[in-house]
Amino acid sequence: MNFSRLDQIHSLEENNKFELLVIGGGVVGSAILELAASQGINSLLIEKNDFSSGASSRSTKLLHGGIRYLPQLQFGLVRESLKEQKILEQVLGKLYKPLKLLAPVFKDNGFSDLPRILQSNFIAPIAFKIGLTLYDFLGQRKKDQRHTLISKEDTFRLFPKLKKNKLTKSFIFQDAQTEDAKLVLTLLRNAVEINNATALNYVKITDIIRTGDMYKVSLIDDINKKKYTVESKKIIAATGVHNLPGMYESKSSKIKLSGGAHLILEGDPLGIGKNGVLLPQTEDNRVMFVLPWTGNTIVGTTDTEEFSGSLDRPYANSKDKDYLIRHIKKYFNIDEVKYISSWTGLRALIDSSGTNSKNISRGHFYKNIDENFIQISGGKLTGFRVIAKESLEQLFSQNFELNKQEFVDSILNLESQFNYKDLQLCLNHYCVVKPTDYLLRRTRISWFNQNGGKSFLDKVMVHFDSTLYLEQTIEELKDEGLL
Numbered sequence: 001m002n003f004s005r006l007d008q009i010h011s012l013e014e015n016n017k018f019e020l021l022v023i024g025g026g027v028v029g030s031a032i033l034e035l036a037a038s039q040g041i042n043s044l045l046i047e048k049n050d051f052s053s054g055a056s057s058r059s060t061k062l063l064h065g066g067i068r069y070l071p072q073l074q075f076g077l078v079r080e081s082l083k084e085q086k087i088l089e090q091v092l093g094k095l096y097k098p099l100k101l102l103a104p105v106f107k108d109n110g111f112s113d114l115p116r117i118l119q120s121n122f123i124a125p126i127a128f129k130i131g132l133t134l135y136d137f138l139g140q141r142k143k144d145q146r147h148t149l150i151s152k153e154d155t156f157r158l159f160p161k162l163k164k165n166k167l168t169k170s171f172i173f174q175d176a177q178t179e180d181a182k183l184v185l186t187l188l189r190n191a192v193e194i195n196n197a198t199a200l201n202y203v204k205i206t207d208i209i210r211t212g213d214m215y216k217v218s219l220i221d222d223i224n225k226k227k228y229t230v231e232s233k234k235i236i237a238a239t240g241v242h243n244l245p246g247m248y249e250s251k252s253s254k255i256k257l258s259g260g261a262h263l264i265l266e267g268d269p270l271g272i273g274k275n276g277v278l279l280p281q282t283e284d285n286r287v288m289f290v291l292p293w294t295g296n297t298i299v300g301t302t303d304t305e306e307f308s309g310s311l312d313r314p315y316a317n318s319k320d321k322d323y324l325i326r327h328i329k330k331y332f333n334i335d336e337v338k339y340i341s342s343w344t345g346l347r348a349l350i351d352s353s354g355t356n357s358k359n360i361s362r363g364h365f366y367k368n369i370d371e372n373f374i375q376i377s378g379g380k381l382t383g384f385r386v387i388a389k390e391s392l393e394q395l396f397s398q399n400f401e402l403n404k405q406e407f408v409d410s411i412l413n414l415e416s417q418f419n420y421k422d423l424q425l426c427l428n429h430y431c432v433v434k435p436t437d438y439l440l441r442r443t444r445i446s447w448f449n450q451n452g453g454k455s456f457l458d459k460v461m462v463h464f465d466s467t468l469y470l471e472q473t474i475e476e477l478k479d480e481g482l483l
């Protein structure tokens, strides 16, 4: 079957008994579906909004090698993250993009990631140097991938717009980037079109009832309002910052929210070329990234307990944007920072009063909700394969390995301007239902064009029921802070 909505609805109508139900179509849920389906497990994924519309299209898009675990002396985790990068490079093809990151050293700024005791201007560079040497050693990096120390002059040759005063030298080290939303859609297309899974967006779970050794799950299609009932032996909920549905709501993992905002600047106004920059210290003692993203520049992220908008659609408010602009001006010679678009993501952190949880140090945690029903929360984009594998191995007594993903070029080649051929491909193979699915999560049209790509709406709407979607599309772009 194609990964089109029509085919997926047919699939649900033909088959209502599953071995596994996955709730949530972010990167974790989608990887769980792909891993399970590739092992022949009859699996269904249900997403209440669009696939990857949660944190998994709103991240900073880094596949970290775990350098931030070094200051906490968690060497095992660094080794694991670096090993993970190598696996992801093999299975994700061009969705894994090596990236060199510059860590500039300033006289008056230590590195916020270091413990306070090591943050002095004198000790911080030494500690960072030791950390990077260890990073290369633990990652068994080849010579051309190891970190380098460059002089102040070489830093300015490579990054001409960085502020000169107080910079002493810089480190350059290797990390990696991906395209979060496209990664999710690729995992899903592989699960559905190669491994026969079923995946549906815009379907709500209205209730889950355990009957004997099966779960009876009531669903409602948000688009045609049709109701369905399916049965599943096991359930994994990867619901991000959301509670569990139905009568299981009160059993949800206890989480705390953390928000992070980003800006997209047109082109390369900060002169970073193909490399990223780690800004070592923000005013609230965090680090910030400036990263290239297919011709434009991402600046982010903040880290706040408050956010604007809703859990489903948070947006970057003026306080977030001012904070990001202030820090760009602190580190770069630029008078006016003009941005094309902005976004905010919300992640789940463990609430320390939670019980029955493990793997807190890696940021993800499982909760046994019921026999054969677990919820997984937190974690990082970088850890999606491991998280998916571990959660399946808790419920099934077998090993799960992620295969090399197909269709990577197909999604990466989608253009950032309206293109009829691209839209057809997205409708037939990337399960586009609403115009914003195409604009925000299959292509980068809304991110790379002013006003959320509103100027393309006339052309886009011709291919959708405009009476149904025009107003909704405008509202959604407004909710995202793009209009």
Ligand SMILES: Cc1cc2nc3c(=O)[nH]c(=O)nc-3n(C[C@H](O)[C@H](O)[C@H](O)COP(=O)(O)OP(=O)(O)OC[C@H]3O[C@@H](n4cnc5c(N)ncnc54)[C@H](O)[C@@H]3O)c2cc1C
Residues within 6 Å of the ligand: 023, 024, 025, 026, 027, 028, 029, 046, 047, 048, 049, 050, 051, 052, 053, 054, 055, 056, 057, 058, 059, 060, 061, 062, 063, 064, 203, 204, 205, 238, 239, 240, 241, 242, 243, 244, 245, 258, 259, 260, 261, 301, 344, 345, 346, 347, 377, 378, 379, 380, 381, 382, 383
């Ligand atoms: C600002 C920010 C920056 C980040 N940057 C990075 C980074 O650079 N590198 C990195 O490794 N990690 C990063 N992360 C972390 C990473 O984005 C997340 O760990 C990851 O995306 C979480 O994926 P998920 O599938 O668990 O959750 P989500 O992507 O949030 O998916 C959960 C999905 O479940 C759906 N859902 C919820 N309830 C239901 C229900 N009842 N029925 C059906 N569907 C439901 C939601 O609609 C949502 O689509 C960042 C996070 C944030 C917030």
